[in-house]
Each structure stands twice: as structure tokens, then as C-alpha cells.
Amino acid sequence: xxxxxxxxxxxxxxxxxxxxxxxxxxxxxxxxxxxxxxxxxxxxxxxxxxxxxxxxxxxxxxxxxxxxxxxxxxxxxxxxxxxxxxxxxxxxxxxxxxxxxxxxxxxxxxxxxxxxxxxxxxxxxxxxxxxxxxxxxxxxxxxxxxxxxxxxxxxxxxxxxxxxxxxxxxxxxxxxxxxxxxxxxxxxxxxxxxxxxxxxxxxxxxxxxxxxxxxxxxxxxxxxxxxxxxxxxxxxxxxxxxxxxxxxxxxxxxxxxxxxxxxxxxxxxxxxxxxxxxxxxxxxxxxxxxxxxxxxxxx
Numbered sequence: 117x118x119x120x121x122x123x124x125x126x127x128x129x130x131x132x133x134x135x136x137x138x139x140x141x142x143x144x145x146x147x148x149x150x151x152x153x154x155x156x157x158x159x160x161x162x163x164x165x166x167x168x169x170x171x172x173x174x175x176x177x178x179x180x181x182x183x184x185x186x187x188x189x190x191x192x193x194x195x196x197x198x199x200x201x202x203x204x205x206x207x208x209x210x211x212x213x214x215x216x217x218x219x220x221x222x223x224x225x226x227x228x229x230x231x232x233x234x235x236x237x238x239x240x241x242x243x244x245x246x247x248x249x250x251x252x253x254x255x256x257x258x259x260x261x262x263x264x265x266x267x268x269x270x271x272x273x274x275x276x277x278x279x280x281x282x283x284x285x286x287x288x289x290x291x292x293x294x295x296x297x298x299x300x301x302x303x304x305x306x307x308x309x310x311x312x313x314x315x316x317x318x319x320x321x322x323x324x325x326x327x328x329x330x331x332x333x334x335x336x337x338x339x340x341x342x343x344x345x346x347x348x349x350x351x352x353x354x355x356x357x358x359x360x361x362x363x364x365x366x367x368x369x370x371x372x373x374x375x376x377x378x379x380x381x382x383x384x385x386x387x388x389x390x391x392x393x394x395x396x397x398x399x400x401x402x403x404x405x406x407x408x409x410x411x412x413x414x415x
Contacts, residue, residue, distance in 0.1 A: 118159065123185060125152045126164065130182045133172045194391035209238045210396045215249050215263040216342060217365035219384055222276050223262045225411060226404035233403065237396055245341050247313045253389045260400050261387045264359075268315035270387045274401075276408040279359040281379040285372050286352045292372035299357075299379055300327045306336030306354035308345050322357060328378070346371055 129138045129149065139146045157164050164178035174182065210230075214223045220243075227239050244252050244261065252258040253270060265272055283301070285291045291301065307323050326332055336354025339345030343366070349356050350370035359382045363373045386401045 118156070122152050122156045122159075123189065125149055126156055126178075127182065127185060127189065129153060129165065129172070130174055130178065133174075135172065191391055194393075208396065209240065210260070210400060211240045211242070211258050212260045212400065213242045213244045213249075213252060213258045213262070215244050215246070215261060216384075218279075218359065218361040219262040219277070222384075222404065222408050222411065225407035226262075226400065229407045230400050230403040234396075234399060239400075247311050247340055250313060250315070253387065256389075259388060259392060259394075259397055260404075262404070263384065263387050264318070265383045265385065266315070266317040266321055267387045268317045269390075271390050271393065272387050273385055274405050275383045275385045276404060277384040278381045279361050279384075280381055281357050281376045282360045282362065282373040283376055284346060284349045284356040284358050284362065285374060286350055287370050287372050289352070289355070289372065291355070291374055294374050296375040296377040299324075299376060300329060300331065302333045302355070302357070303327045303331035306334045308336045308348045308354040308356040309338035310345070311338055311340050342366070 125138065125142060125144070128141055129135065132138045132141065135146050135149050138144075139149045142149070153165065160177065160181070162177055163175050164181060166173045166175055212223060212227065214220045223241065227241060230237070231239060242258070244258065249261060249263060250267075250269075253261060262276070265275070283291065283297055285305075291297055291305075302324070303326075309323055310319050323335075324333055337348055339348055345356055346362075346366060346368060348354060350368060357376060357379065358373070360373065360375070386404055388397050388401075
């Protein structure tokens with residue numbers, strides 16, 4: 117049976133690849149870190165790290181152990197968090213974020229309703245960008261994110277917002293004066309791409325490789341933020357399918373938004389890390405759903 121401190125030291129050293137930094141991070145001596153690693157290696161029956169005077173690297177066995185232990189430790193930590201939440205009720209702190217200006221209003225309504233129900237739980241609100249939205253959930257800096265679907269690898273739902281798709285084109289583009297266009301026009305123009313950090317499923321939904329009839333879609337340049345992507349559109353570098361709310365939240369004299377008459381709607385809602393379904397997260401998602409429903413019925 118592995119000891120908790122052995123696992124903690126091993127995973128920290130696998131990340132830092134430096135005995136001194138690992139010792140400082142865990143408030144241990146370097147000698148104690150080295151002792152625990154050797155102790156674990158004796159249990160395993162082989163080296164987990166390759167050590168030289170200048171570097172520390174994982175062995176293949178060590179790398180495999182990191183892959184196997186990481187989800188187990190994460191699940192254990194999540195179980196402890198859920199137990200603590202169950203004993204304390206909804207209190208402490210919750211970090212929520214929005215991705216895109218169109219998601220901010222529904223998030224703020226959810227924060228207001230959640231705060232009225234759970235005054236002992238502090239809610240911190242922040243904005244994330246396309247390039248760091250996933251990382252913020254993975255590293256725990258955000259507990260719940262209001263974002264567009266699909267958002268691969270995360271818990272999602274319920275849908276809070278739906279909107280029709282439009283095609284963003286330069287104001288002087290030949291398509292700018294059309295009443296509407298088909299998804300088939302994507303085969304005739306480069307399509308501005310989302311940053312690499314967004315999921316494959318999301319990119320396939322927003323900037324597909326092929327039109328519905330199977331025609332290939334040429335790829336345009338990629339942007340790092342949504343505003344940067346719209347600037348690429350304005351420069352004539354490509355077109356970009358977006359939600360119709362972009363007209364309201366991202367109005368630009370150099371960009372026109374043309375309805376796409378044969379595209380499914382865009383859906384947006386809460387996203388959170390699997391295993392982080394704490395009482396705070398569950399109650400916030402419930403508040404978000406109720407706040408969104410109330411907004412839809414308000415004249």
C-alpha cells in the first residue's frame with residue numbers, strides 16, 4: 117500500500133522535475149524528498165526517475181505511474197470535497213466565469229439568485245478567453261464556466277441560451293448584402309479558425325472541415341481571441357460563422373452579419389470539471405437554469 121506522502125512527493129516531483137523546488141513546494145527538506153522517492157522506488161521495484169547532476173526525468177515506468185495515479189488522486193480529492201460540502205452545506209467560495217460578452221448577463225443573473233439563496237457562499241466572477249477557458253477549469257481557478265457547447269471532456273448542461281447562426285463577413289464582402297446564406301458558401305471562402313486550445317468537437321461544430329454536401333472548407337488564419345478573429349474577418353482574411361447575438365455585443369462598422377438559413381442553433385450553458393460536482397456547483401447550476409428560465413418569460 118502506497119503512503120499518501122509518497123504519492124504526493126512523486127506527483128510533485130514528476131511535475132517540477134527538480135528536487136529543490138519539490139521540497140520547497142511541499143515544505144519538506146530535499147533529503148526527505150529524496151528519501152521518499154527512493155522508498156517508493158523500492159516498493160515499485162525499479163527507478164521512477166532518471167537523475168543526473170543537471171536534470172531529472174521520468175522513466176517510462178514513472179510516466180505510466182503518473183498517468184495511472186493522477187485521476188485516482190483527483191477522484192479522492194473530489195470525494196473529500198463533496199464530503200466536506202455535505203457536512204457544511206453551501207458555504208465557502210465559488211469561482212465562476214463567462215466566455216463571451218453574450219454569456220455575461222445570464223451569469224450575473226445566476227450570481228444574484230445564488231447569492232440571495234446562499235449568502236454564506238462568496239462568489240467571485242471573472243472573464244476567460246478562448247485560449248485559457250479549458251485551462252482555468254483544469255487548474256481549479258474556475259469552478260463553473262458559462263460557455264458555448266460542445267465543450268469536450270467536461271460536464272455540461274442544461275442549455276441556458278440558444279441563438280441562430282450568422283456569417284460574419286467584411287463589410288465590403290460580396291456576401292454582405294445577402295438576406296441569408298447557406299452553409300455551402302463556406303466552401304467558397306477561407307474560414308477564420310479558432311485557437312488551438314479549443315476542443316476538436318467545438319471547432320468541428322463552428323468551423324467544419326466540410327459543408328453538409330461534403331465540399332471541403334478552406335481554412336483561413338487563426339485568432340487568439342474572438343475580437344481578434346473578427347478583425348481578421350474585417351481585413352478580408354476569411355469569413356466566420358458566429359451567433360446572432362454578436363450583432364449586439366460585437367457591433368463593428370467593418371463587419372456584416374448575414375443569417376445562415378440552414379444551420380442549427382448555437383447552445384450555451386454551464387460547464388464544470390468532472391468530479392467537481394460539489395454542493396456549491398450543483399446549486400449554482402440550478403440557480404443559473406432558473407434565472408435563465410425566468411428571463412425568457414419576462415416581457
